[in-house]
Amino acid sequence: MAIGIIRFPGTNCDRDVYKAIELAGGQAEYIWWNNEDLTDYDGIVIPGGFSYGDYLRAGAIASNTPVVEGVKALVKEEKPVLGICNGAQILGEIGLIPGLFITNEVPKFNCEWSKLKVSNNKTPFTKNFEKGQVIDIPIAHAEGRFYTQDIDLMKDQDQIVLQFAEENPNGSMEAITGVCDESGLVLAMMPHPERATTKLLGSDNGLEFFKGMLDSI
Amino acid sequence: MMYDIEVKVSLKPGMLNPEATTIQRSLALLGYEVKGTKTKEIITFVLEADSEDDAREKVDDMCQKLLCNPIIHNYTINIIKMDLSCGCGCE
Numbered sequence: 001m002a003i004g005i006i007r008f009p010g011t012n013c014d015r016d017v018y019k020a021i022e023l024a025g026g027q028a029e030y031i032w033w034n035n036e037d038l039t040d041y042d043g044i045v046i047p048g049g050f051s052y053g054d055y056l057r058a059g060a061i062a063s064n065t066p067v068v069e070g071v072k073a074l075v076k077e078e079k080p081v082l083g084i085c086n087g088a089q090i091l092g093e094i095g096l097i098p099g100l101f102i103t104n105e106v107p108k109f110n111c112e113w114s115k116l117k118v119s120n121n122k123t124p125f126t127k128n129f130e131k132g133q134v135i136d137i138p139i140a141h142a143e144g145r146f147y148t149q150d151i152d153l154m155k156d157q158d159q160i161v162l163q164f165a166e167e168n169p170n171g172s173m174e175a176i177t178g179v180c181d182e183s184g185l186v187l188a189m190m191p192h193p194e195r196a197t198t199k200l201l202g203s204d205n206g207l208e209f210f211k212g213m214l215d216s217i
Numbered sequence: 218m219m220y221d222i223e224v225k226v227s228l229k230p231g232m233l234n235p236e237a238t239t240i241q242r243s244l245a246l247l248g249y250e251v252k253g254t255k256t257k258e259i260i261t262f263v264l265e266a267d268s269e270d271d272a273r274e275k276v277d278d279m280c281q282k283l284l285c286n287p288i289i290h291n292y293t294i295n296i297i298k299m300d301l302s303c304g305c306g307c308e
Contacts, residue, residue: 009276057286064283093286107235145233149288172232 003213004031004041006087007174008051009063013194014083017047020194024210030038031067038070042217043080046071046087048140048192058101058143059089068094080124080213081186084169085141086180088188097147097179097188098159104141105171113138113202114191115165116177120158123184124216128208134165136203137191139177144190146172157182162189219265220272223295226258226285260284263299272296 003021007014007030012109014030015157019027028045031038038044052061062068075081075096083091092100104110116137129135154160162178170177170190178189193206228234231246266272266299285292286299 026253060283060286100286102289103235105233105235107239130236147289 002027002029002041003043003045004029004038004068006031006033006044006046008033008049009064010053010103011047011049011086011156013086013192014196016192017045017084020197020207020210021045021214023197024214026118026210026214033062033065033067036066036070038067038074040076041074041079043213044071044074045213046081046083046090047194048087051086051090054086054143057093059086059091059093059131062086062090063093069206072096075186076180078183078185080205080216082125082209082213083188084194085144085190086190089143090192091186091188096181096186098150098154098181099146099173099176099179101141101144101188102147103143103189104145104169107142109140109142110144110169112138112169112176114139114169116191117165118161119163119178120161120184122158123161123187123212125178125187125209125212126161127212127215131161135205137193137206138202139169139191141170141190141194144170144172144177146176146190148173148179152196154179158184161187162191218268219263219299219301221297221299222262222264222272222276223297224260224276224280224284225293225295226260226280226290227255227292228289229291232289269296269298290297 018028089101118133121131164175168175180187193209196203196206237254237256
C-alpha cells in the first residue's frame with residue numbers, strides 16, 4: 001500500500017508530505033511529473049510548492065503534464081487524491097474540482113496559522129473530524145482565493161469541505177478553502193495539513209487528513 | 218506560412234483584479250487619480266500554419282488548454298502574416 005507523491009520542478013512540500021504519511025502509518029513514494037502510469041499507487045498526494053515557477057497561472061503548466069493522465073485514471077478507479085496548496089491549484093486547473101484558487105484579495109504571500117471549520121466530514125480525509133469542528137492548520141499562499149461559477153451546485157452536492165472559521169485571509173468566496181469532487185475522493189485544500197502533524201509544531205490536526213486517507217485504502 | 222501571433226489575456230469583467238487595484242492605489246499615492254485600472258497579459262510567438270484560419274484554430278486551442286483559464290479569463294487573438302519577402306521574388 002503506497003501513496004504516490006507527485007513532484008514537479010518547483011515542488012517543495014514533498015518531503016513534509018512524505019514524513020506526514022509515514023507518521024500516519026503509511027508508505028509513500030515520490031513520482032516524477034513525466035510518469036503517466038500510476039496503477040501501482042493506492043492514492044496520490046500533489047504537494048505544495050511553486051511548480052514551474054507559477055508561470056502563466058499557479059498550477060497551469062503542471063496541469064498539462066503526462067502525470068495528470070495517471071491521476072485522472074486513478075480518480076476513475078475511485079482512489080483518493082489530495083491536492084495541497086499548489087496541488088490544490090493544480091487540481092483546479094485540471095478541472096477535477098469545480099473552481100480555481102486565484103490571487104488573494106490583498107495580493108501578498110500570506111503565511112500564518114488559520115482556524116478551519118470542517119464543513120463536510122464525509123470525505124476520507126475529514127472523516128476523523130466532527131462536522132463543524134474547528135481545527136488548526138497553517139496556510140502559506142499568495143493565490144488561494146477560491147472562485148467558482150458553480151457555488152449552488154457545490155452546496156447541493158456537499159462539495160464544500162473546509163472554510164475559514166474566523167477571518168477570511170484571502171477573500172475566498174464564502175471563505176471556502178477546501179473543496180472536493182462529487183465523489184468526495186478528490187480533495188483540494190489550500191492549508192497545509194503536513195505542517196500540522198505534531199503538537200510540538202502547534203497542532204496535530206493535519207495528521208488526521210493522512211490517517212483518514214490511509215484508512216480509506 | 219509564418220504568422221506573428223499575439224494573445225491578450227484579461228480577467229473577465231466583474232472579476233476582482235488585486236494587482237490592478239494595488240497599481241491604482243499606488244498611482245494615487247503619487248498624485249495620479251485614475252479609474253478603471255486593469256492588467257492584461259500579452260503572449261507573443263511565431264507560428265507556422267496553412268492559413269490564417271488554421272492559425273486561429275490552433276491558437277484558440279492553445280488558449281483553451283493552457284494560455285487562459287476560460288473560467289476567469291477572456292482572450293483576444295491577433296494574427297499578422299509575416300512579411301518574409303526580400304525583394305527577389307522569393308518568400
